[in-house]
Amino acid sequence: MPPTSVAHELDDPEVVASPFRAAIGRARIEALSGSGPVLEQHRAAAERPAFEYRLVKRRGKRSAEVAAWNDLGRKGWELVGVTDRHAAFKRRVARRVSR
Numbered sequence: 443m444p445p446t447s448v449a450h451e452l453d454d455p456e457v458v459a460s461p462f463r464a465a466i467g468r469a470r471i472e473a474l475s476g477s478g479p480v481l482e483q484h485r486a487a488a489e490r491p492a493f494e495y496r497l498v499k500r501r502g503k504r505s506a507e508v509a510a511w512n513d514l515g516r517k518g519w520e521l522v523g524v525t526d527r528h529a530a531f532k533r534r535v536a537r538r539v540s541r
Contacts, residue, residue: 491534492534492535492536493532493533493534493535494532494533494535495530495531495532496514496519496530496531496532496533497528497529497530497531498510498511498514498528498529498530498531499527499528500524500526500527500528500529507529511529514531517533518533518534519531519532519533520532520533
């Protein structure tokens with residue numbers, strides 16, 4: 443078969459596409475439209491909040507701890523847990539989008 447007839451055959455809308463060509467076509471459409479499973483997962487991850495965590499060793503004096511914890515609260519830290527020796531805090535941080 444001459445190359446011109448192959449090229450004509452590929453451009454012919456009546457030619458049935460192979461599963462491979464169909465998958466490539468769908469991937470191209472998803473990429474150009476900005477959708478698809480990989481992009482959706484990336485968007486979902488970008489929309490989830492990100493946190494940083496901090497452990498503070500307890501000193502024993504409740505009044506000193508409460509004052510320090512209130513200061514952390516004013517800075518955006520949230521108390522999420524207390525043990526005999528530590529207090530755990532977290533706060534939301536802005537996600538950095540890397541490109």
